[in-house]
Amino acid sequence: MAVDHAAAEVDHLAAERAAARFDVEAMKIAWAGSRHAVDVADRMARLVASDPVFRKDNRTMLSRKDLFKDTLRKAAHAWKRIVELRLTEEEASLLRQYVDQPGYVDLHWGMFVPAIKGQGTEEQQKKWLPLAYKFQIIGCYAQTELGHGSNVQGLETTATFDPMTDEFVIHSPTLTSSKWWPGGLGKASTHAVVYARLITEGKDYGIHGFIVQLRSLEDHSPLPGVTLGDIGGKFGSGAYNSMDNGVLRFDHVRIPRDQMLMRLSQVTREGKYVQSDVPKQLLYGTMVYVRQSIVADASKALSRAVCIAVRYSAIRKQFGSQDGGPETQVLNYRTQQSRLFPLLASAYAFRFVGDWLNWLYTDVTQKLEVKDYSTLQEAHACTAGLKAVTTSATADAIEECRKLCGGHGYLNSSGLPELFAVYVPACTYEGDNVVLLLQVARILMKTVSQLTSGKQPVGTMAYMGKVQHLMQSKCAVKTEAFEARALRMAVNCAQNIGQASNQEEGFYERSPDLLEAAVAHIQLIIVTKFIEKVHQDIPGHGVKEQLQNLCNVYALYTLHKHLGDFLATGSLTPKQGALANEQLGKLYAQVRPNAVALVDAFNYTDHYLGSVLGRYDGNVYPALYEEAWKDPLNETVVPEGYHEYLRPLLKQQLKLSRL
Numbered sequence: 285m286a287v288d289h290a291a292a293e294v295d296h297l298a299a300e301r302a303a304a305r306f307d308v309e310a311m312k313i314a315w316a317g318s319r320h321a322v323d324v325a326d327r328m329a330r331l332v333a334s335d336p337v338f339r340k341d342n343r344t345m346l347s348r349k350d351l352f353k354d355t356l357r358k359a360a361h362a363w364k365r366i367v368e369l370r371l372t373e374e375e376a377s378l379l380r381q382y383v384d385q386p387g388y389v390d391l392h393w394g395m396f397v398p399a400i401k402g403q404g405t406e407e408q409q410k411k412w413l414p415l416a417y418k419f420q421i422i423g424c425y426a427q428t429e430l431g432h433g434s435n436v437q438g439l440e441t442t443a444t445f446d447p448m449t450d451e452f453v454i455h456s457p458t459l460t461s462s463k464w465w466p467g468g469l470g471k472a473s474t475h476a477v478v479y480a481r482l483i484t485e486g487k488d489y490g491i492h493g494f495i496v497q498l499r500s501l502e503d504h505s506p507l508p509g510v511t512l513g514d515i516g517g518k519f520g521s522g523a524y525n526s527m528d529n530g531v532l533r534f535d536h537v538r539i540p541r542d543q544m545l546m547r548l549s550q551v552t553r554e555g556k557y558v559q560s561d562v563p564k565q566l567l568y569g570t571m572v573y574v575r576q577s578i579v580a581d582a583s584k585a586l587s588r589a590v591c592i593a594v595r596y597s598a599i600r601k602q603f604g605s606q607d608g609g610p611e612t613q614v615l616n617y618r619t620q621q622s623r624l625f626p627l628l629a630s631a632y633a634f635r636f637v638g639d640w641l642n643w644l645y646t647d648v649t650q651k652l653e654v655k656d657y658s659t660l661q662e663a664h665a666c667t668a669g670l671k672a673v674t675t676s677a678t679a680d681a682i683e684e685c686r687k688l689c690g691g692h693g694y695l696n697s698s699g700l701p702e703l704f705a706v707y708v709p710a711c712t713y714e715g716d717n718v719v720l721l722l723q724v725a726r727i728l729m730k731t732v733s734q735l736t737s738g739k740q741p742v743g744t745m746a747y748m749g750k751v752q753h754l755m756q757s758k759c760a761v762k763t764e765a766f767e768a769r770a771l772r773m774a775v776n777c778a779q780n781i782g783q784a785s786n787q788e789e790g791f792y793e794r795s796p797d798l799l800e801a802a803v804a805h806i807q808l809i810i811v812t813k814f815i816e817k818v819h820q821d822i823p824g825h826g827v828k829e830q831l832q833n834l835c836n837v838y839a840l841y842t843l844h845k846h847l848g849d850f851l852a853t854g855s856l857t858p859k860q861g862a863l864a865n866e867q868l869g870k871l872y873a874q875v876r877p878n879a880v881a882l883v884d885a886f887n888y889t890d891h892y893l894g895s896v897l898g899r900y901d902g903n904v905y906p907a908l909y910e911e912a913w914k915d916p917l918n919e920t921v922v923p924e925g926y927h928e929y930l931r932p933l934l935k936q937q938l939k940l941s942r943l
């Protein structure tokens with residue numbers, strides 16, 4: 285008798301859900317942060333999913349031009365719905381998230397507006413923000429140049445003050461000074477915050493921000509002296525190609541003096557440069573803001589990939605029966621679990637550390653308002669380091685999820701290739717991950733050097749104050765082992781640098797080790813924040829226990845993966861390392877019955893997930909089959925090109941065979 289495999293697969297997810305040992309609705313709240321957050325997200329996700337304009341299943345088949353136009357259409361429609369429904373800021377931002385198509389709007393709200401808020405005076409904010417809020421202007425963030433991205437102080441664009449006319453002259457003196465990469469610049473933006481070297485009274489005062497109009501508000505044509513366009517196609521089909529990353533050159537473009545963002549420093553009518561009493565690093569404030577939001581985004585991208593891979597692994601069966609009986613769900617293979625469950629745990633870990641980072645950022649911002657700059661370094665180290673570690677781990681994890689889905693993971697309809705292509709530049713934008721980790725390492729070295737002077741480290745570096753204890757102790761397998769590993773790696777680096785002829789040379793020589801020390805420090809933060817989370821009062825049947833398991837999985841997996849560090853620094857013994865690995869295997873067995881419910885708790889609609897493999901109903905095979913027929917190649921039975929290229933070839937073979 286023919287078995288209806290498709291019906292059996294659907295049953296499988298129902299059975300998986302029934303087997304879960306915790307309250308999924310309560311876990312949704314733990315994941316989202318509150319009942320309110322679940323409800324708003326749910327409403328916005330459904331609003332987007334039910335609107336045909338927001339359709340995205342055909343995205344990978346569109347040409348670049350059509351994809352860009354589709355992005356403009358979606359952005360305009362989203363704005364229309366936001367205005368019509370009078371959505372709050374929270375709702376509007378969630379709606380944009382669920383539209384799930386990178387576009388100029390991200391940079392307008394994500395960087396242009398924050399740059400003006402952070403670096404503009406009150407007067408400048410009053411003038412520019414209402415225009416931006418109503419989309420009467422569209423803005424982007426033009427910092428990176430063709431020749432310089434990571435090295436912000438090396439930017440070449442100039443803004444020279446002309447006291448005769450009370451204007452700045454913005455100029456691109458070389459090809460390498462062309463602005464290159466800014467999202468939204470290529471085709472959509474009318475304005476940009478441009479970073480340029482301020483020159484007044486013949487002196488170069490370094491990099492400052494300026495608001496520059498680029499295109500006419502009448503017909504969108506570039507203003508005189510402005511050359512701009514798109515920089516070209518990017519990695520993957522669909523994916524980040526919806527974004528118009530742009531190139532921009534200035535030929536002596538004049539802007540009024542009051543378009544220099546003057547909160548941090550000013551140029552007077554006479555051309556005098558006046559430095560405010562705020563640290564100059566606040567110029568980098570927009571990047572700090574975006575880096576913290578990128579950490580929150582990491583958990584979103586990772587949880588999407590993991591949701592697809594877990595559901596599909598519960599559906600997919602291979603081997604296990606020699607006599608025609610049911611095969612084994614691939615989720616039951618120990619190897620599948622040991623590859624997949626640490627990623628599931630990481631999604632939760634990044635979510636909670638992202639929430640904490642958001643709290644830290646808000647706290648630092650409030651302190652800055654009352655001129656307390658004491659936590660600026662902590663904010664920089666945590667945002668830079670967490671951005672680097674979470675984005676690298678997430679990019680690797682999405683690719684691992686693709687492999688976990690076997691051949692079907694390679695199909696666009698699995699959603700994983702596009703997710704990877706959209707996500708992977710996160711390792712580069714807002715600061716190349718290596719460059720950011722070296723920033724963390726510099727701060728670690730500074731902290732170690734201050735230990736002898738008796739200065740007590742604070743915040744996430746406070747553990748370094750326990751130097752006497754941590755350098756000597758034999759650690760149990762818990763936070764202390766992570767603290768000892770991070771501290772000992774940092775101290776080793778500091779000692780080695782100390783032996784070099786000078787500090788800079790030593791830092792340069794030891795930079796590969798410094799990277800690893802920075803990663804160890806950041807992983808300690810992630811583990812600590814996860815532990816703090818599970819120590820909170822978490823309502824709901826079994827929810828706390830599940831989070832405790834995932835926290836242990838994250839910590840023990842990290843330990844297992846970096847066992848070399850723990851052993852080399854003597855933070856653990858080989859026996860402890862082996863025991864930790866044993867324990868990890870046992871934890872996977874506890875996660876297994878809850879895996880599907882743990883990804884259900886992310887509460888993603890099928891629209892947002894965009895994957896036939898990750899469908900909520902588990903009806904994978906009919907969906908895959910149906911999806912294939914939608915490909916443009918299947919519009920005709922006989923392919924275009926048959927008459928030109930296939931038929932002559934086949935006929936020729938026929939003639940040859942008759943010879």
Ligand SMILES: CCCCC/C=C\C/C=C\C/C=C\C=C\C(=O)SCCNC(=O)CCNC(=O)[C@H](O)C(C)(C)COP(=O)(O)OP(=O)(O)OC[C@H]1O[C@@H](n2cnc3c(N)ncnc32)[C@H](O)[C@@H]1OP(=O)(O)O
Nearest residue numbers: 390394427433434435436437565568572577664713714715
């Ligand atoms: C909510 C919506 C969000 C929307 C967006 C969401 C997702 C993103 C989506 C898509 C991407 C879209 C856009 C992408 C945009 C971009 O990529 S914008 C360009 C980003 N560019 C970079 O990140 C450049 C990286 N480089 C730098 O940040 C600096 O050049 C670097 C820090 C590497 C070096 O700085 P520099 O001044 O040359 O020298 P030092 O290393 O000596 O530092 C001097 C001191 O300043 C401290 N410091 C450095 N940075 C900061 C900071 N950000 N905050 C506070 N302090 C900082 C540093 O520790 C030194 O301190 P000491 O003097 O030692 O005490």
Ligand SMILES: Cc1cc2nc3c(=O)[nH]c(=O)nc-3n(C[C@H](O)[C@H](O)[C@H](O)COP(=O)(O)OP(=O)(O)OC[C@H]3O[C@@H](n4cnc5c(N)ncnc54)[C@H](O)[C@@H]3O)c2cc1C
Nearest residue numbers: 425426427428432433434465466467709712713714715718
């Ligand atoms: C999709 C995307 C969107 C972007 N959007 C914007 C935007 O809206 N606005 C904007 O201004 N910019 C934007 N950027 C630019 C982005 O911020 C830069 O690409 C990024 O900061 C990295 O700089 P870079 O390209 O100069 O890399 P490079 O610094 O040239 O990196 C090349 C290699 O050199 C290494 N390296 C560099 N410096 C060091 C060092 N000191 N020590 C050791 N190794 C080093 C790096 O690790 C890397 O391996 C975007 C980029 C991308 C990919």
